[in-house]
Amino acid sequence: MKKEKWRNDAEYMCYVGDLLEKDEVQKLANFTQHHYSTRLEHSISVSYNSYKLAKKLHLNARATARAGLLHDLFYYDWRVTKFDRGTHAWVHPRIALRNAEKLTPLTPREKDIIIKHMWGATICPPKYPEGYIVTLVDKYAATDEYGRHLGQQIMSLIKKRFAQEKA
Numbered sequence: 001m002k003k004e005k006w007r008n009d010a011e012y013m014c015y016v017g018d019l020l021e022k023d024e025v026q027k028l029a030n031f032t033q034h035h036y037s038t039r040l041e042h043s044i045s046v047s048y049n050s051y052k053l054a055k056k057l058h059l060n061a062r063a064t065a066r067a068g069l070l071h072d073l074f075y076y077d078w079r080v081t082k083f084d085r086g087t088h089a090w091v092h093p094r095i096a097l098r099n100a101e102k103l104t105p106l107t108p109r110e111k112d113i114i115i116k117h118m119w120g121a122t123i124c125p126p127k128y129p130e131g132y133i134v135t136l137v138d139k140y141a142a143t144d145e146y147g148r149h150l151g152q153q154i155m156s157l158i159k160k161r162f163a164q165e166k167a
């Protein structure tokens with residue numbers, strides 16, 4: 001995320017500062033989310049961008065920031081680990097919610113934001129407007145993070161191609 005603006009946003013830090021200090025949240029830095037971003041970077045990006053949108057729309061910015069940060073609180077590599085009881089899209093919001101409940105008391109709105117954030121890949125839509133913000137920002141972040149990777153791949157292909165021509 002650009003220059004980590006969120007660190008200097010006092011209101012945002014007031015909502016999530018305590019969560020960010022927890023080992024369970026910091027551990028997300030050990031997992032790659034979308035190629036070149038860690039799960040922690042992804043979670044902060046979704047949380048902060050969702051929080052800003054919620055504020056603009058006069059919605060519950062606190063619930064949005066907190067649930068956005070905790071929406072992917074799981075500790076496995078989704079490319080490798082497979083589940084018998086459902087797809088990753090269905091399972092990981094439930095695992096994230098269970099892990100988040102161990103960290104902090106959650107409001108019904110925060111729980112719904114976490115559990116429904118895969119709407120689109122799953123059929124159950126969010127109950128609250130803040131849930132729509134997080135699910136859409138999450139999808140945009142995934143595309144943006146993957147897009148950066150794709151951009152680098154394309155650049156490297158072009159460089160290789162022109163290096164061959166020069167040789």
Ligand SMILES: [Fe+2]
Pocket residue numbers: 071072092093117118
């Ligand atoms: Fe997710």
Ligand SMILES: [Fe+2]
Pocket residue numbers: 042046071072138
């Ligand atoms: Fe996510």
